[in-house]
Amino acid sequence: MYYCFNISSKDNGGAILVRAADPIEGIEKMCQLRRQHPKAPKNDSFTENPHQLASGPSKLCIAFAIDASLNKANILDDPAIWIEDSGQVYGDEDIVKATRVGISQKNPWANRLLRFYLKDFKSVSKK
Template sequence: MRKLDRAFYDRDAQLVARDLLGRYLVHRVGGLERVGRIVEVEAYLGPHDLAAHSSKGLTPRTRVMFGAPGHAYVYLIYGMHHCVNVVTEAEGRASAVLLRALEPVSHLEGRTQGPGLLCKAMGLDLRHNGADLLGDDLYVAEALPMPPLRIVRRPRIGVDYAGHWARRLLRFYIRDNRWVSKP
């Protein structure tokens, strides 16, 4: 497997979202390499996207989103579930891609369908917020050659508060993959 480079992340969030599908999230922890194939994602397009955390501006919580591409933005939702995003686009754009579901590959325990379950299975929490995805412990990789994928576009999940942004087709997943959280 080959680790993705910074240029991969330094692009439009929608392009990165689609291109993350089929790649592998790798987390080395405790002598094990936890690996899952990314099968579902959501794009968040920056401060103008009312569903994005960055729509509230630069805060201590969103600082990572406003930073350089290729870093992990991890946050806690409902005080109990961690969610991991991949920061995209140039510094200051505050765009990201939420990882929603993984197909287990190695050393993953429990369900991986849904962002909170994904983080739990991968062992990711707030300690990983800001992690450089070009590092050795947490990264995204691809196995070459990449097979062609049939990708489905749907509205994002759980963002009804965001008005017309809730209806935008910014959730992407691999068609007929049984690990997708919500077809």
């Protein structure tokens, strides 16, 4: 039904789920992609608040046109997908460490601080 964007390595436990992105450029294209999705919201609130465009794992994938065609794509050498360094430097005080979203309390990993986001990041889905 929805896709998620994970970056992984071949090592055990060497993976992250990218849960959100803050749109900097290409906002009109992201709005277009979100509007075209069958589950698009009835009210077009993301045009007024671009931080809502990619404020969750599936929203991020829709806004960036990430789908199954990118399964196992290598971000080091595949021109279809890449990550850019903004050059911004953050300190430990800027990073919030939290428990994961949607994990049952019965799970032994439920209370581990395995979720990280920037303190003032507007596109975080749940704080």
